Amino acid sequence: MFRRAQNPQVHDLGRVFIGIGFMLLALHQLLDVLTEYAGTRTFQTVLSGISTTPILSLLLAAIVTWAAHSSVAVVLLVMSLSSKGLIDPYQAFALTLGANLGTAINPVVEGHSGNDLSAKRVPIGNLVTRIAGIAIAFAALSPIVDWMTAIDGDGARLIANFHTAFNLIVAVLVMPFLAPLANALVRLMPQRIDENDPGHPRYLDPSAKETPVVALQAAAREVLRLVDILGEMLTGTKDALTSNDRRALSSLRQKDNVLDRLNTAVKRYLTSIDPDELSEADRHRLDEILLFSTGLEHAGDVLDQNVLPHLAKRLRRGIKFSKDGHRELSDLLDRLATNLRTASALFMSQDERVARMLADEKIAFRKAERDGTSDHFKRLRRGDIDTAETTRCTSICCGTSSRSTLT
Incomplete structure (x- = not known):
């Protein structure tokens, strides 16, 4: 299961059985030693x-x-x-x-x-x-x-x-x-709050909830931290296309945990505001913040669950993307990073021009994804593509874009 399984869950389950086996072996050996002394x-x-x-x-x-x-x-x-x-x-x-x-x-x-x-x-x-x-x-x-x-x-x-x-x-x-x-x-034993902990919210002031408009601005400011962290994950994912640093991949997965914690903190903060104190505009803005925060957290899950496992498998097998495949994936990730910045600008400005720009980019991004997939299959037919791209290029392209809410 550990050596041959293609499914990541089955692979990890094999590792679990190996660990249990070593524990039982160590237990028997320890008992033998203690019995000798007895x-x-x-x-x-x-x-x-x-x-x-x-x-x-x-x-x-x-x-x-x-x-x-x-x-x-x-x-x-x-x-x-x-x-x-x-x-x-x-x-x-x-x-x-x-x-x-x-x-x-x-x-x-x-x-x-x-x-x-x-x-x-x-x-x-x-x-x-x-x-x-x-x-x-x-x-x-x-x-x-x-x-x-x-x-x-x-x-x-x-x-x-x-x-x-x-x-x-x-x-x-x-x-x-x-x-x-x-x-x-x-x-x-009270919990010691580490101000340097990236998963600890910085702007969700409990006292601000008495003034909903201030609390909503504080929550929006906190959500921008999710934007920054997701941007770091996209940059790290692009670097991981060619890097052999396993620790960097592990760090990216930790960033997804930070996204989850911050998103949970934002949701708890907003849902604890007294709804009777909210105007109709405040309720609309609260829903926008929750939707955007949840979308960012979901995009992080897409990277963590759909993309990073493929990159980890690439490292384990010691294979590389072709030049064309690497270029296409890098371009897609660059466009996603640009879309993320545009989405955050729209989130803060509420500018209709930015909204139209982002909507147009969604169509262009889908076309880029289809073109990349088509080019991938053409290279397959020509037989000039290496193993890594053959098995994973298309799935990474789709995993990065098709389920992501950024576009």
């Missing part, structure tokens, strides 16, 4: 020394899980030790609780390390719920051991049942308290 006299001495102090068993398992980065591996090790009779069920349950604690520590310690504390909300929330569940289970460990041992006395199965039951019960019990817990985490 048979040593030193390890057995440590287990005997902490067997009378369950809290030490819990802490030891937490440390080992943190170091191994896998609670599954540690729980499997505990199951192995229990099946061999090296530890009793009480100590095995304490070790299992420690494995559940250790797996919650890793995301907190090794997760996002920036200045934005909001990135720590989920791992800290997970750690808090785990600690609460472990504390309750540890306090009632004796009756839990007696009850579960009476159900199934098999050492390995006993640990698997306890591990599964613990996680399910904690999940069910925490569900009703998710909202207050989330609110508390938001208050304790």
Whole structure:
């Protein structure tokens, strides 16, 4: 699937299966290493020394899980030790609780390390719920051991049942308290706004919504940022026709994410304005802004989903466009960039002359697309076109233009 699939989704799914395979392989190898250590006299001495102090068993398992980065591996090790009779069920349950604690520590310690504390909300929330569940289970460990041992006395199965039951019960019990817990985490770890983040709106002033005409101008100004970002994507797409820089393609796809975030921010801002405060002209302008912003975001999706995957495939296969094909694609992208500037001028000026100019350009652009496609097929019949253009030139031309709202 990864090597031979033509469909990008199937290709990526093959990569997913490869990743899962490597994870399972690593897990088995890790378990083999831990099992080897479990048979040593030193390890057995440590287990005997902490067997009378369950809290030490819990802490030891937490440390080992943190170091191994896998609670599954540690729980499997505990199951192995229990099946061999090296530890009793009480100590095995304490070790299992420690494995559940250790797996919650890793995301907190090794997760996002920036200045934005909001990135720590989920791992800290997970750690808090785990600690609460472990504390309750540890306090009632004796009756839990007696009850579960009476159900199934098999050492390995006993640990698997306890591990599964613990996680399910904690999940069910925490569900009703998710909202207050989330609110508390938001208050304790507020999001740090990065003013340099390109996806963060700059002109959507909440206080301006009290004066709709000012709010509409602020939203229009924000939409012009979408125009700039889409223009950068078109320029980058043109450069990618001949460039071999994979990072540049990845950067272009990130710009589409910025478009999505800004478009969402504009829509939320405009739809939060009190409709009773809007005049008929204000409503018309609001609809125009929403339509234009959505069109820009859609044009970015066309580039991201229809064009960039073909360019990425060109890089993977190491092929190039012919000179004529490259010229035609470059000309189309240049015309799209010009249309984008014209559309933004019309959006701000509302000038009928600009509207007529853009409408005429739409017809001319369609003709250029048809001519380019016709020339492409002529070169195919002559047999003087390379593999890349043969397979992708027409689809990129159409993907760039036929679904784009710029024209």
